[in-house]
Amino acid sequence: MKLAIPYWNDWISPVLDEAYHFRVIELREDDIADDRAYDLSGKSKFERVQYLRSLGVEMILCGAVSNGYMQVILLSGIRVIPWLRGRIDTILGVFINGELSTGYLMPGCKRRRKRRRIGKHFRERNLR
Amino acid sequence: MMEINGKKIKHKLSFEEIEAILNSITDGVFTVDEGWHITSFNRAAEKITGVPEEEAVGSFCYNVFRASICETDCALRRTFKTGKTVVNKPVYIINSDGEKVPISISTALLKDKNGKVVGGVETFRDLSMVERLRKELYAKYVFEDIVSKSPRMQNIFEILPLIARSDSPVLIEGESGTGKELIASAIHNLSGRKGKPLVKINCGAFPDTLLESELFGYKAGAFTDAKKDKKGRFAVAGKGTIFLDEIGDISPALQVSLLRILQDGTYQPLGGIETLKSEARVITATNKSLLQLVNDGRFRSDLYYRINVFKIELPPLRERKEDIPLLIQHFIDKYNKLKGKDVSDISPEALRILVNYDYPGNVRELENIIEHSFVLLSGGMITPDTLPNEVIKKEIINLPVLPNSKKDFEREMILSALKNNNWNRSKAARQLGIHKTTLYRKIKSLQIKLPLLDGRNKE
Structure with missing residues (x-):
């Protein structure tokens, strides 16, 4: 599967709606098979989603995202795990190991996620 | 030592007192250290962001504040760099419910008693209510897709429903780009004919013979390539409305045919012998003075009086400049939705240039100018450097000349x-x-x- 993470220096971008730099990572059996950076500066919000879709991205791991933009992304067929914070490599590591927990959520968002190990459950249920 | 009502009182505010003051104000306030960790977060900040203080304090400010500018143009970072404060900059944040909240932010440096910078403070005001009021106010100036607050246009908005209810022909006069087609659509939508076809045709775009066959249709064999019957626009309009734009450009022969259809509602397709009946309402428009054409003998006076039962004169944009800021906001909203961008506003300098411009192409030209800016922007404000060259050139020419x-x-x-x-x-x-x-x-x-x-x- 291919996933995209908006990045800002070494960190996940705080707001997906305003993010233009993406790491697109291809995972094969829990290993990173490919990892590329894309600069989508100058593209509109819709164009960025279209572009990621054209790259075959199936999931976005990101920080805050507005409800409206979330709907647009979901309609394009890409799934989203939002409200994440932290270093991009840390998040990627815990996602691959199924250890993505509420500890990686942005402040004020823990009430939104009741499950403790969101990554593992999400992946097991959706990516089979 | 502090002075209250003329009395000198030796008093230093305690931490609890400062906290109580901060929590009593309606503006959000937070402070950060030099490593961008939040060190204090007042009650209004909790309410606006949806983040509890205990979760906010110690976190990186951008993970709590989640503003549109955090990554690209952080106001506090700029204040740290330049030492200059930012005042009331409009941005939006995403609260913990995923809602976009419009706010204005101001920043300042925090210094210790030796003047050393130890952090920064950001205050922000929730503009949701202002935005809601702006939208409500804006709704008052929108009438069937036409945006205006000018008294002349407001008068037109008032009489338009009355005109729409009657079945009489309407003549719309106005320069190119003033919105004649929008007025025609509004009349159709407000009339009992809504739901039936609204057929629009630009008479100036067809050669004379072609226009006749377009309007009235033709029978097979009427001319060389007429292999089978074709319905004209009057037939397509049925019991709806037909909008004839640039009516001043039609030939004298066609003027006669139109006069007939307006007088007794009948016409003959090209090459046909039977007379057809039309029940369509006729709305005409022109960017010329039809009366002048009548006086010059280029337009039939009887046709002029037939189509001119109601006349609506649309003012050019240069005569209703009070609408320019409103129209700019309308087009910003339109193109944000169309192009998925986040252009927030227009800078005062760019607005000044656009208000001073004389718009030979009227509202259409203004829309094109905004679209031009959107090509160059993905967010932020419309600034003078995103405006088309011809607008800027005109601005330079229009500058008052002060010789010597x-x-x-x-x-x-x-x-x-x-x-x-x-x-x-x-x-x-x-x-x-x-x-x-x-x-x-x-x-x-x-x-x-x-x-x-x-x-x-x-x-």
């Missing part, structure tokens, strides 16, 4: 200094703060005539 204004000013200054010093050039030069040789040179170049009797020559 610097020279006139210098001449006045020098003359005044010389008079004050009884025409003594050395003293005058000292007063002006320039060297006396410079003053001599200026007197010569500005051709200032000195009296024969001066400070040097008293006799």
Whole structure:
């Protein structure tokens, strides 16, 4: 599967709606098979989603995202795990190991996620 | 020591008192250390962001605040760099419910008693209510996709429903780009014919013979390529509305056919012998003065009076400049939705340029200007450098010209200094703060005539 993470220096971008730099990572059996950076500066919000879709991205791991933009992304067929914070490599590591927990959520968002190990459950249920 | 009502009181605010003050204000306030960790977060900040204080304090500010500018143009970062405060910058944040909240932010540096920068403070105001009021106010100025608050247009908005309810022909006059087609659509939508076809045709876009077959249709064999019958636009309109744009451009022959359809509602397709009936309402429009064309003998007066039962005159944009800011906001909202961008506003300088422009292409031209800016922007504000060159060029040409204004000013200054010093050039030069040789040179170049009797020559 291919996933995209908006990045800002070494960190996940705080707001997906305003993010233009993406790491697109291809995972094969829990290993990173490919990892590329894309600069989508100058593209509109819709164009960025279209572009990621054209790259075959199936999931976005990101920080805050507005409800409206979330709907647009979901309609394009890409799934989203939002409200994440932290270093991009840390998040990627815990996602691959199924250890993505509420500890990686942005402040004020823990009430939104009741499950403790969101990554593992999400992946097991959706990516089979 | 502090003074209250004239009394000097020795008092230093305690931490609890400062906290109580911060929590009592309606603006959100948070402070950060130099490592961008939040060190305090007041109650209003909790309410606006949806983040509890205990979760916010210690976190990176961008993970809590989640503003549109955090990554690209952080206001606090700029204040740290330049030492200058940012005041009331409009941005949006995403609260913990995923809602976009419009806010305005202001920043300042936090310094210790030695003047060393120890962090920054950001205050922000929730503009949701302002935004809601702006939208409500805006809704008052929108009438069936037409945006205006000018009294002339408001008068048109008032009479439009009345005109729509009648079945009489309407003539819309206005320069190109003033919204004649929008008015025609509004009349159709407000009439009992809504739901039936609204057929629009630009008479100026067809050669005369083609226009006739377009309007009335033709029968097979009417001309070489007429292999089978074709319905005309009047037939397509049925019991709906037909909008004939640029009516001033039609030929005298076609004027006769149109007169007939308006008089008894009948017409004949090209090559046909049977007479068809039309029940369509006719709305016409022109960017010329039809009365002038009538006076010149280029337009039939009987047709003019037939189509001119109601006349709506649309003012050009240069005569309703109060609408320009409203229209700009309308087009910003439109293109944000269409192009998925986040252009927030227009800068005061760009707005000044657009208000001063004379818009030969009217509202359509303004829309094109905004679309042009959208090509160059993905967010932020419309600034003068995103406006088309012709608008900027016009602005430069329109600048007031002040020939020799610097020279006139210098001449006045020098003359005044010389008079004050009884025409003594050395003293005058000292007063002006320039060297006396410079003053001599200026007197010569500005051709200032000195009296024969001066400070040097008293006799």
